[in-house]
Amino acid sequence: MNSTHVDHALAYPEPAASPLWHRAGAKARPLTPAEQRRNRELLVLAQKRPTRPRSPRSTKPRAEAR
Numbered sequence: 001m002n003s004t005h006v007d008h009a010l011a012y013p014e015p016a017a018s019p020l021w022h023r024a025g026a027k028a029r030p031l032t033p034a035e036q037r038r039n040r041e042l043l044v045l046a047q048k049r050p051t052r053p054r055s056p057r058s059t060k061p062r063a064e065a066r
Contacts, residue, residue, distance in 0.1 A: 031039070
């Protein structure tokens with residue numbers, strides 16, 4: 001690649017987030033210490049548990065698989 005190459009994709013700022021992403025109204029209720037502890041425990045369990053292998057996909061088109 002030549003040294004004068006400019007990546008124009010990085011030259012412009014990211015577009016603004018959709019207004020639908022912004023919460024209207026009151027803020028969400030903060031989690032209680034018990035809820036935070038439960039979430040941490042569940043996260044640790046999920047990280048320890050091995051992921052289940054996915055079943056292989058069928059090679060038949062969807063219409064024929066039915």
